Amino acid sequence: MKHITCIDDLRALHQRRVPKAFFDYCDRGSYAEETLRANREDMQAIKFRQRILVDVSKRDTSTTILGEPSTMPLVLAPVGLLGMQHGDGEIHACRAAQAAGIPFTQSTMSICSIEDIAASVEKPFWFQLYVMKDRGFIKALIERAIAAKCSALVLTVDLQVIGQRHQDIKNGMTVPPEWSLSKLIDFATKPAWVSGVLQGKRRTFGNLAGHLKVSDDITSLSTWINSQFDTSLNWSDIDWIRSIWPGKLILKGILDVEDAELAAKTGAQAIVVSNHGGRQLDGAPSSIEVLPEIVDAVGDRMEIMFDGGIRSGQDVMRALALGAKSCMIGRAYAYGLGAGGQAGVAKAIDIIQKELLTTMGLCGVNRIEEIDDHIIAV
Ligand SMILES: Cc1cc2nc3c(=O)[nH]c(=O)nc-3n(C[C@H](O)[C@H](O)[C@H](O)COP(=O)(O)O)c2cc1C
Numbered sequence: 001m002k003h004i005t006c007i008d009d010l011r012a013l014h015q016r017r018v019p020k021a022f023f024d025y026c027d028r029g030s031y032a033e034e035t036l037r038a039n040r041e042d043m044q045a046i047k048f049r050q051r052i053l054v055d056v057s058k059r060d061t062s063t064t065i066l067g068e069p070s071t072m073p074l075v076l077a078p079v080g081l082l083g084m085q086h087g088d089g090e091i092h093a094c095r096a097a098q099a100a101g102i103p104f105t106q107s108t109m110s111i112c113s114i115e116d117i118a119a120s121v122e123k124p125f126w127f128q129l130y131v132m133k134d135r136g137f138i139k140a141l142i143e144r145a146i147a148a149k150c151s152a153l154v155l156t157v158d159l160q161v162i163g164q165r166h167q168d169i170k171n172g173m174t175v176p177p178e179w180s181l182s183k184l185i186d187f188a189t190k191p192a193w194v195s196g197v198l199q200g201k202r203r204t205f206g207n208l209a210g211h212l213k214v215s216d217d218i219t220s221l222s223t224w225i226n227s228q229f230d231t232s233l234n235w236s237d238i239d240w241i242r243s244i245w246p247g248k249l250i251l252k253g254i255l256d257v258e259d260a261e262l263a264a265k266t267g268a269q270a271i272v273v274s275n276h277g278g279r280q281l282d283g284a285p286s287s288i289e290v291l292p293e294i295v296d297a298v299g300d301r302m303e304i305m306f307d308g309g310i311r312s313g314q315d316v317m318r319a320l321a322l323g324a325k326s327c328m329i330g331r332a333y334a335y336g337l338g339a340g341g342q343a344g345v346a347k348a349i350d351i352i353q354k355e356l357l358t359t360m361g362l363c364g365v366n367r368i369e370e371i372d373d374h375i376i377a378v
């Protein structure tokens, strides 16, 4: 990892080490990928004010996230199928986050189960919920998260219908992988990945095993999701979820001020301003574009988290400057996982923290709480 200096390096290594179908699943977006590109382009369009001759000798990235101390304003976002990027990927990512002192969010659509992770790590982690039609199963899933002492529930609200990712169809992306000649050739050139995945605890969705017939028809992930996810989910269901889940609730996937206002009325502690990393509604605005208006509308009532397009500490700084209290990263750490397991995720987190510290220094800021729009050049 010595020559890895930025997230792009981890991405390149991920691409070399992980079969194409899983790398593309991670890297790409939905439809024409307009929103995926906008997340990066709009982020990079935000310019900093360089400030000089400020004493920046006491810089510190530590902060709180939902009242809990965190070494930096960063959370590992829920990412499905991490165990297909690296054997036991969810456990490796969670361990790296906990060693770095930041929260990890486990996706419903993980390869390792909630219990696999809970048995392998020292501290509580967050659990992300997708609501499916079988409400008995969803209730049991929330109860499993409670039993595992998960410290926050992240309810994802932007994927009851899945946006088409062309590349997944072209690659025949299935879980577990289906054999074809091209896949065999691809796998043959990635022996470390193959042995890691074969040694992993599971080969298909650990949280769903034994409940939903995942192995029956997961030849197309999107067909399966469209048959299982509950498209009738609506605001009144939040009360039902809150009647089961007693802890902190975060609504993830809000892009609209009116929705943010409705979210503030649910009693959720936080929202994540997010377009799902450009994987859902293509043509939606970038998350950084809508962040300021959402902060203006509800920032005094809920904690505002942000994700979409973060590839550096500079990007974290940009989102904080526009009013986010903390940021989630998805691909940035998934690339690290594919590149080098737990060490790769640790590297991704370390890169972002060091970039954030340097950017704070060059903008004349010592503490996270000092970051606001005064550091932005107009
Ligand atoms: C491969 C991949 C899988 C994802 N799976 C989930 C998921 O299971 N649940 C969820 O709420 N969001 C999921 N997301 C969205 C992320 O939580 C996050 O919103 C997004 O990655 C942020 O954009 P970024 O990748 O540019 O950081 C996924 C994202 C990626 C890249």
Ligand SMILES: CC(C)CC(=O)C(=O)O
Pocket (backbone or CB within 6 Å): 079, 080, 081, 109, 159, 221, 225, 276, 279
């Ligand atoms: C399995 C998927 C539903 C996970 C996801 O949220 C995504 O791929 O964006």
